[in-house]
Amino acid sequence: MKEITLTGASKISSPNPVTIVCTQKPDGSTNLATVSWWTYLSYNPNMIAYAMAKTSYSGEMVRQNKKVILTIPSDKIADVVMGCGSFTGRNTDKITKFGVKMKELPNSDISVPEYSALAIVCRLKEYMETGDHYLYICNVEKVYADEQEKAVFAWDGYSQIKTVR
Template identity: 25%
Template sequence: MAKKSFPLSKVYTLLEPGPVVLLTTAGDQHPNIMAMSWHTMLEFTPPLVGCVIGDRSLSFRLLTASNECVINIPTVEIAEKVVGCGNTSGAKIDKFTAFGLTPKPAKKVGAPLIAECYANLECRVVDTEMVARYGFFVLEVLKGWIDPAVQEPRTIHHRGCGSFMVAGETIRLKSKMQ
């Protein structure tokens, strides 16, 4: 099979790191929601997550000011709301109200959980060394929440240019990792 050249500007569509998440931050007027797919696990204990947030966004300003956020993991059932959050600015609208999402108080941080998401991770910023250059924050997960009623979450994964993939079948293979 002959392979063909692939455009460098589309490489990100091949290395999609995980599900689209909704990052919430606390704000003076109202909390904000940002759709994000540029994140990665960095460490298991304590759980550390790296994420990229552009320095022109409201979420960047709010996260820099508070050093706290919640990573909310939605499923395909609210995909249109997730995309709506990604296509609008929290500087202009209250995304909780605009997209019919429910803020719930967190236990360890000031940013709210999103009730409609099947999992929520309360986080604090622990490393800002690469923020100025790359917008890359390192977050420590302080508290995790999951809806036990959701047995096989169908998360959405951004493939670029309005294209998404939905997580599907779970397979089990022998592994030494737990």
């Protein structure tokens, strides 16, 4: 084996998971941001975690109101995944910019993109500093799936968004 960088490792571990993290902005609308660094943590109780750069607007929102929904996008919105990972919600309304069709979930004031294969409704339990990111540890409140939708993954590190088949 030869020594490589951790960034280089993400190409070898491809396909990597991909979520669109949905948070609520102060005006009540939803911000969308692409996140690959997420994981299941516990089934009893149900918990997940994800890591976002300290500077991310999504992080600021979830630290304020503790609410977040992780969605798994389908191939029908693969282009949206790249867009939401390239602009910050601090100065861009990504839903308008990328023409993302949104839908409501029961009892949630955060909306989620149409054509999501999965939506994991969470409440922030705690967050911790991990280098240049914060790790957000969340309790899962509800999980919704649309089995007609085909989940996408990030290939070649994080540079291409497509399904596994």
